[in-house]
Amino acid sequence: MCYWLVTYMRYTCGHEQQTGSHYIDCHMSTCVISTHHRQEDHDCANTCLQEMIEDQHIVMERTTVACDVCRGIPPASRSAGGRNSSSAARTN
Numbered sequence: 001m002c003y004w005l006v007t008y009m010r011y012t013c014g015h016e017q018q019t020g021s022h023y024i025d026c027h028m029s030t031c032v033i034s035t036h037h038r039q040e041d042h043d044c045a046n047t048c049l050q051e052m053i054e055d056q057h058i059v060m061e062r063t064t065v066a067c068d069v070c071r072g073i074p075p076a077s078r079s080a081g082g083r084n085s086s087s088a089a090r091t092n
């Protein structure tokens with residue numbers, strides 16, 4: 001039962017932002033994805049787990065500030081500054 005553990009930061013506004021993802025290896029010999037999956041000949045299709053379980057999402061950190069969006073900060077361009085497109089004004 002290997003899976004991806006996805007961690008989040010939770011803001012005071014209630015929004016969450018992904019902070020990282022960790023691959024969790026279950027280390028079971030009966031899991032085809034595990035690095036400990038048995039090497040010897042066996043009835044793999046019937047005795048082993050054939051796929052990962054769904055991603056697990058957990059909040060690892062909490063912060064007392066609101067998220068960038070709620071504070072009016074564009075999420076993508078943090079230090080890019082304002083880029084005004086002056087050609088937006090159209091007279092019709």
Ligand SMILES: [Zn+2]
Binds near residue numbers: 001002003026032
């Ligand atoms: Zn596994």
Ligand SMILES: [Zn+2]
Binds near residue numbers: 030032037042
């Ligand atoms: Zn197997």
Ligand SMILES: [Zn+2]
Binds near residue numbers: 013014015066068
């Ligand atoms: Zn927010």
